[in-house]
Amino acid sequence: MALDYEESKQKIIEGLQKKSKTKSKFYFNDLAKILDAKPREAKKIVTQMINEGILEFWSSGSTSMYGLKGTGKQAGAEHENE
Amino acid sequence: MAKHETPLLDQLESGPWPSFVSDMKQEAEARAKNVNNVEYQIPSDVIEDLLGVLELSYKDGETHWKHGGIVGVFGYGGGVIGRYCDQPENFPGVAHFHTMRVNQPSGHFYTTEYLKQLCDLWEFRGSGLTNMHGSTGDIIFLGTFTPQLEEIFYEMTHKYDQDLGGSGSNLRTPSDCIGAARCEYACYDTQDLCTHLTLEYQDELHRPAFPYKFKFKFDGCPNCCVASIARADMSFIGTWKDDIQIDQEAVKGYVNGEFPPNGGAHAGRDWGAFDIQKEVVDRCPTQCMRYENGKLEINNRECTRCMHCINVMPRALRPGKQTGCSILVGAKAPILDGAQMSSLLLPFVEVNKENDYQEIKDVIESIWDWWMEEGKNRERLGELMKRQGFQKLLEVTGIDPIPQHVQEPRHNPYIFWKEEEVPGGFDRDIHEFRKHHQR
Amino acid sequence: MAFISSGYDPNNPMQDRITDIGPRNFEEFYPPVIKNNKGKWLYHEILQPGVLVHVSETGDEVYTVRVGGARLMSVSLIREICEIADKHCGGYIRWTTRNNVEFMVDSKDKVQPLIDDLQSRKFAGGSYKFPVGGTGAGITNIIHTQGWIHCHTPATDASGPVKSVMDEVFNDFQNMRLPAHLRISLACCLNMCGAVHCSDIAILGYHRKPPMIDHEYMDKMCEIPLAIAACPTAAIKPKKVEIDGKTVNSVEVNNSRCMFCGNCYTMCPGLPLADKEGDGIVLMVGGKVSNRLSAPKFSKVAVAFIPNEPPRWPKTAETIKKIVDTYAADARKYERLGEWAERIGWERFFEKCDLEFTHHLIDDFRDPAYYTWRQTTQFKF
Numbered sequence: 038m039a040l041d042y043e044e045s046k047q048k049i050i051e052g053l054q055k056k057s058k059t060k061s062k063f064y065f066n067d068l069a070k071i072l073d074a075k076p077r078e079a080k081k082i083v084t085q086m087i088n089e090g091i092l093e094f095w096s097s098g099s100t101s102m103y104g105l106k107g108t109g110k111q112a113g114a115e116h117e118n119e
Numbered sequence: 120m121a122k123h124e125t126p127l128l129d130q131l132e133s134g135p136w137p138s139f140v141s142d143m144k145q146e147a148e149a150r151a152k153n154v155n156n157v158e159y160q161i162p163s164d165v166i167e168d169l170l171g172v173l174e175l176s177y178k179d180g181e182t183h184w185k186h187g188g189i190v191g192v193f194g195y196g197g198g199v200i201g202r203y204c205d206q207p208e209n210f211p212g213v214a215h216f217h218t219m220r221v222n223q224p225s226g227h228f229y230t231t232e233y234l235k236q237l238c239d240l241w242e243f244r245g246s247g248l249t250n251m252h253g254s255t256g257d258i259i260f261l262g263t264f265t266p267q268l269e270e271i272f273y274e275m276t277h278k279y280d281q282d283l284g285g286s287g288s289n290l291r292t293p294s295d296c297i298g299a300a301r302c303e304y305a306c307y308d309t310q311d312l313c314t315h316l317t318l319e320y321q322d323e324l325h326r327p328a329f330p331y332k333f334k335f336k337f338d339g340c341p342n343c344c345v346a347s348i349a350r351a352d353m354s355f356i357g358t359w360k361d362d363i364q365i366d367q368e369a370v371k372g373y374v375n376g377e378f379p380p381n382g383g384a385h386a387g388r389d390w391g392a393f394d395i396q397k398e399v400v401d402r403c404p405t406q407c408m409r410y411e412n413g414k415l416e417i418n419n420r421e422c423t424r425c426m427h428c429i430n431v432m433p434r435a436l437r438p439g440k441q442t443g444c445s446i447l448v449g450a451k452a453p454i455l456d457g458a459q460m461s462s463l464l465l466p467f468v469e470v471n472k473e474n475d476y477q478e479i480k481d482v483i484e485s486i487w488d489w490w491m492e493e494g495k496n497r498e499r500l501g502e503l504m505k506r507q508g509f510q511k512l513l514e515v516t517g518i519d520p521i522p523q524h525v526q527e528p529r530h531n532p533y534i535f536w537k538e539e540e541v542p543g544g545f546d547r548d549i550h551e552f553r554k555h556h557q558r
Numbered sequence: 559m560a561f562i563s564s565g566y567d568p569n570n571p572m573q574d575r576i577t578d579i580g581p582r583n584f585e586e587f588y589p590p591v592i593k594n595n596k597g598k599w600l601y602h603e604i605l606q607p608g609v610l611v612h613v614s615e616t617g618d619e620v621y622t623v624r625v626g627g628a629r630l631m632s633v634s635l636i637r638e639i640c641e642i643a644d645k646h647c648g649g650y651i652r653w654t655t656r657n658n659v660e661f662m663v664d665s666k667d668k669v670q671p672l673i674d675d676l677q678s679r680k681f682a683g684g685s686y687k688f689p690v691g692g693t694g695a696g697i698t699n700i701i702h703t704q705g706w707i708h709c710h711t712p713a714t715d716a717s718g719p720v721k722s723v724m725d726e727v728f729n730d731f732q733n734m735r736l737p738a739h740l741r742i743s744l745a746c747c748l749n750m751c752g753a754v755h756c757s758d759i760a761i762l763g764y765h766r767k768p769p770m771i772d773h774e775y776m777d778k779m780c781e782i783p784l785a786i787a788a789c790p791t792a793a794i795k796p797k798k799v800e801i802d803g804k805t806v807n808s809v810e811v812n813n814s815r816c817m818f819c820g821n822c823y824t825m826c827p828g829l830p831l832a833d834k835e836g837d838g839i840v841l842m843v844g845g846k847v848s849n850r851l852s853a854p855k856f857s858k859v860a861v862a863f864i865p866n867e868p869p870r871w872p873k874t875a876e877t878i879k880k881i882v883d884t885y886a887a888d889a890r891k892y893e894r895l896g897e898w899a900e901r902i903g904w905e906r907f908f909e910k911c912d913l914e915f916t917h918h919l920i921d922d923f924r925d926p927a928y929y930t931w932r933q934t935t936q937f938k939f
Contacts, residue, residue, distance in 0.1 A: 060781045064496045065288065065328045076491035080328040087194060087326070088572065094196035094287075094327070095188040097824045099749070100497055101196045101287030101327035102188075110781055127869040131718055132683025134725030139628040139717045141681035146632035158562055166632075169707070176706035176715065177868040180834030186710040186824050193571040202708060218708065222580060227653040228587035231640035234651070238633035238640075247633040251653055254703060254752035261630070261708060266561070273566035276576035292581075296655065300584075300592050301612055301620060301662075303599040310584045321578035341849035345655050348854050349847045350753035381892075383604035384694030387734030390891050402892065404851055426850050427892070433601040452750040454819060455790040457926045458856050460756075496787075 045072055045082045050091070053105050061109030062095050062102040121147075122164055123171030127178065143170055146247055160244045161212075161264045168212030169246065169262065172204055190217055190265050192272040196327040198283030199268055215264040216246070219271060220257040220284035222292050222317070225310040226300055227252065236279055244271050255334070256294030257284035282321075289327035293317050295337035296344040298357075303433060304426070305339030306357025306442035307470035313337045315476060316483075329487075330494035340438065341426050347450075347461070352500040353483065354447040354461040355470075359439035362419040363428070369435035370395075370415045381431050399428050443469045446482060448512070449501030459501040464512065466523050482516055489515040589650035591620045591664040607732050608690035609669060621669045622662050625676055625688040626699045626724070626731060629657040630707065630717050635687070638679070642688075646672040656699045656741075658692050691732040695739055697882070698731065700724060702744035703752040705763070711820035712746035713763030713837040719871045720744055723761070726875040727882055737889040737898070740882065741846075748819055756845035758895040759878055760857045765818035767836035768811050769829035773799045776808040780826035788825040791815045839864045839874050843881060844896030855896045858904075860911070862918035877913075884911045903938050 052071035053063060069079035083103065086092040093106040121144070131140045147166035150159065162168070172183050187201025200218045207214035221237070241247060241260050244267045250259035263271065275281045284292035293316055296302070298309030316335060317324065323333075336347030339357040347354035372378045373393055379386060380393045395415070400408045407421035408428065415435075417428075429436045446468055447461030468478055486500065489512075494503050504512050513520055538545045567573055588596070595614035602612040610622040627635075639659060643651040646668060652660045661672055676688040692698035700723065703709065705716030723742065730736060743754035746763040754760035776782065786794045786809065793815035799808040809829075822829045841864065845857030860881070864873050881895075888910060889898035899907040908915050921927035 060783045062781065062784060064330075066330065066496060076328060077488075080326070083328070084326055087196075093189060094191055096191070096196065096200070096287040096327075097186065097188060097821075098200050098286055099288075099332060099751070101289065110779055129683075130869045131721050132681070132685065134684075134721070135686055135689060135728045136721055136724035136731075137626060137628045137687055137689065138681055138683050138685040138721060139630040140721075141683040141685060142628060142630070142632050142635050145682065146634050149632075149634050159559060160562065162559075173706055173715075177718070180837060180866050180868065181832040182706050182710060182712050184706075184708060184710040185827055194575075194577060202710065216708065224582045224587050225584040226587075227655070228584055228589075228592070229651050229653075230587050231643050231649045231651060233582065233587070234636055234640055238636050242633045249631050249633065249636065250629050250704075251627070251631045251636070251657065251659075252629070254701065256655070269566045269568065269571070270564040273564040276579060277565065277574075279582075280579060281582055282577070282579045294655070297652075299597040299599075300588065301596075301599060301622070303601055303612070305597070308597070314581065314584060318580045321580055324580075325578060343847045343849060343854070346753065346756065346847040348849075349756040349845075379603065381694070382602050382610075384734060384739070385891065386604065386694070387607070387696065387736075398891065402851060424849075426848070430850060431892075433603075437600075452753045452755050454749050456924055458755040460854055460856075 040072060040074055040078055040082055042082060042085060045074075046086060046091070048072060049082070049086065050105065057105070057108060062104045064102055068103060121170070122167035123174060125170050125174040128170060128174050140170075143248070150242075150247065157243055159242075160267055160270070161246065165212040165246045165262065166248065168210040169216070169248070172206060172210045172213055175206065184216070187217070190268060192268055192283065195283060195325045197286040197289050197325060200286060202262075213262065216262040217265065217268065218262065219245075219260040219268070220253060220255075220286055220292065221260060221275070222282050222284040223252055223256050223258050223294070225293075225295050225313040225317075226297055227256075228300070233279070237281075240271065240274055240279070244274075255284070255291050257292050283325070285324045287327045288329045288331050289325065289333070290320050290323040290329070291332055291334045292324070293335040293337065294345055296339050298337070298339040302339060304342065304357075304429065304438060306359055306438055307339065307355075307444050308472070309337040309339045309355075309357070311472060312355065312470060312476060312479070315472075316479075319480065320483075323487075329491060331497045331499055333487075333490075333500065341424055342430070348447060349450050349458075349460060350452065351450055351461065352448060353486070354450060355444045355479075356447065357438075357442065358424055358445045358467065359442045360467055361439035361441040363417055363422065363439060364437040365415055365417065366435050367414055370410075370432065371413060373432050373435060374410075374413075378432075378434050382433050399431050402427060443467050446479070448486065449499070449504045451499045451501045456502060456505070459505075461501075462504070462509070463524060464516065464518065466521070485516045486512075587650070587652075589620075589648060589662055589664075591618055591662070592650075594618060595620070604694045604734070607696065607734055608693055609673070610693060611666075618664065619666070620662050620664060621666060622660050623669065623672050623676065623690055624654070624658050624660050624692050625690050626692055627657060627659050627688065628717060628721070629702060638687070642672075642675060646675065654692075654699075656692075656701050658699050659688070689728075689731065694734040695736045696730045696732075696734045697727050697736070697740050697742060700742045700744055700761075701752055701754075703746045703750075705746040709746055711749070711823055711831075713748075713765045713818075713832070714746050714761075714839055714866050715868065716744055716746045716763075718869055719761060719839070719874060722869075722871045722875045723878055726879045730882065730886075736882075736886050737891050738894045740885070740895060742878070748817070749821070754842070755857055756847045756854060757857050758843065758845065759881065760842035760845065761874065761878075762840040762842060763837065764840045764863070765820065765831050765833070765837050766863070767831060767833045768793075768813045768816035768818065769820075769822055769831040771808060771811065772828040772830075773806060773808040774801050776826070776828040777806055780828045782807060782809060782826075785809060785822050785826035785829060788821045790819060790821060791817055794822060834866075838866050839871070841874070841877060841881075844899045846894050846896055848894075851892065852894075852897055857896075859919055860907075860913055862916055881911050881913075905938050
């Protein structure tokens with residue numbers, strides 16, 4: 038069954054905010070776990086959240102992570118430069 | 120007059136090999152002169168500052184770059200690597216120095232018209248320095264400022280019909296050998312398969328949702344010119360099932376010294392006259408050939424298609440006609456638990472354009488489903504295979520075990536039998552047992 | 559420097575956005591002789607170092623002149639390549655997987671003028687722009703990573719050592735005297751974003767000091783759990799540290815577990831590890847990717863450490879030259895460097911190449927180590 042977008046979006050936002058004190062970046066699998074969904078289903082939700090500007094990518098070059106847009110300690114430094 | 124003195128780098132201008140320092144200096148000068156009145160969108164002295172900061176690294180023995188992880192183009196999780204200088208006051212031209220990976224055309228063929236378009240774009244909106252090409256195969260645009268990233272992407276997609284490549288936890292830009300385009304050894308059309316799968320999996324390439332990076336590489340034959348067996352999570356290596364094609368007249372030509380062995384590759388030294396017995400027959404790893412009465416015979420059933428005899432006598436021998444590819448999986452560089460080569464999964468797959476390579480896609484997708492669910496963060500496919508076992512890989516892909524899958528059978532008898540494999544199952548009645556065995 | 563818009567609207571990124579179109583199709587870029595003969599090639603021959611002919615069943619021939627080049631390339635140099643390709647090759651050009659450039663012409667009479675043109679072009683500093691070579695049983699271009707020109711975790715430069723080594727072995731780029739082809743690769747740190755682990759000779763940048771810890775700024779710059787999670791050997795733990803009477807959150811590093819990969823620094827700029835004395839080069843030898851004769855092989859560490867010696871890395875270049883010359887003199891025809899070392903035995907390899915064997919060269923990293931020790935009485939004195 039397809040996931041409901043609005044409901045899933047809230048779950049992810051709440052899930053990430055809960056942990057925001059210690060970290061702002063999460064692996065894709067962490068998001069799939071929050072949704073308790075198969076990776077391919079979770080990806081549809083996450084992609085839409087990226088396209089709406091709620092989530093943003095972070096990349097080490099070799100690994101990618103996701104976070105709520107504008108959060109995190111490096112975000113300030115990098116967005117300042119824009 | 121150069122902006123920064125570069126006494127150390129200057130020493131890399133001498134010697135015969137093309138000097139990147141000379142090239143950079145030449146480009147710095149061209150930007151300063153700007154004969155075409157380009158409205159440079161990033162500092163015109165970017166290369167001067169790059170030479171300056173590189174000279175500083177040569178003096179310090181340490182890099183002066185910092186990683187940046189957030190910059191990219193909207194909606195894509197890969198294709199841009201963020202980079203900042205840790206001495207921006209001294210080298211403002213490279214305060215930002217992000218790279219963009221541009222998905223190369225398969226086979227690395229270009230028209231000059233197209234290359235010049237890319238050059239114009241990159242001179243205008245970036246440093247004018249590139250890598251031709253990056254390790255994975257992309258065209259690399261080396262160094263621009265954040266505000267230019269979207270502009271470059273917009274122009275590239277709108278004017279030049281060109282997309283970015285991959286980076287991060289996604290499908291990396293697939294790459295291939297020259298293949299049938301200009302190589303007689305190619306057993307399938309590497310360019311077509313590479314491009315087809317690149318287009319098929321654009322979402323996987325641009326929007327990372329894998330545990331880690333994933334690479335496809337396409338080698339047309341077992342010579343493996345793109346090193347797929349060493350560095351691709353899925354290596355597609357051309358092979359054939361039937362007999363090596365022999366032109367006996369041409370074999371004689373080699374024996375009589377009419378043709379240089381190995382396509383002339385050894386012409387730089389006098390190795391003596393070509394000796395087919397010593398150089399081909401005796402070197403054959405399976406000893407499946409003989410040369411008698413002016414005739415070369417191959418016991419094709421015993422041949423393992425190592426390519427040696429074909430490489431030595433390309434005019435006389437050719438791969439068979441029933442061609443396709445072997446699929447091997449799980450290669451990676453050493454980090455972390457040690458390097459892995461790809462392991463053979465499918466000995467022979469038809470590479471069939473007519474059905475859009477469906478058989479190959481089925482294998483790819485069953486592997487991805489497994490790895491996306493079971494792979495730990497930053498675990499390559501090869502490591503998952505080691506952790507869960509080759510049997511698991513066979514199970515998820517629905518492939519039956521065959522002796523070709525192993526170099527040799529296991530060294531220990533610790534087989535984890537499954538209940539359904541043992542007659543009567545695991546459930547037994549201890550009371551029944553005790554009727555015949557005292558405590 | 560006025561900002562010129564491409565048409566992109568930052569307030570509305572999705573407007574007219576084009577995505578997921580992939581690369582340009584290769585078919586547009588084939589020269590006619592390639593397009594007409596794809597899949598029909600019968601055989602090839604190397605006519606002289608750097609010059610190949612491929613012959614098709616249609617009777618067509620394509621002549622390829624291969625030239626070396628730095629992977630780092632300016633748009634001016636690419637335009638010069640285009641100018642040459644326009645003049646001689648009908649406006650088509652290609653690169654190889656090892657950073658060489660290939661100029662193709664469809665008849666033999668076009669070859670010499672092309673070679674003359676290429677060989678005549680030099681940089682102001684005196685080096686060739688387009689040296690012809692890189693074919694057959696010789697040394698072709700070095701594939702490499704970024705190094706100090708762009709990377710944030712390199713333990714050495716890339717372009718500098720590559721230039722220095724290629725100058726040293728340049729004769730073997732333009733000659734084909736070796737027993738088989740010999741592939742050199744360089745990766746500027748152990749993460750090997752350019753996979754060098756199956757090369758005849760691999761030049762690998764290596765750090766030897768664990769990261770420094772910028773305690774005062776750790777909690778301001780970094781997300782500590784991410785730095786901890788980034789460590790592949792679990793050497794990093796959280797720790798509270800006192801700075802000027804204030805307790806701050808930071809980490810401690812178990813130095814004996816650190817493998818010097820720099821992954822923590824990628825996640826957290828508060829953990830830099832580059833160091834002038836600590837960093838340098840490891841040489842690995844004997845790898846291959848081809849299935850020819852023997853199975854593909856991993857490269858093995860032959861020299862544990864050579865200090866960085868910018869700008870010319872003389873010790874690295876000399877050591878490689880010595881290995882190449884010893885191999886050239888001693889190996890049999892068709893034998894790759896690794897096959898030669900296995901035939902004569904690694905004990906002989908070290909002796910002949912005049913390389914010191916130290917405890918650093920015995921594997922002690924996890925499971926695969928055991929399989930590299932000697933489990934036989936067969937060895938050479």
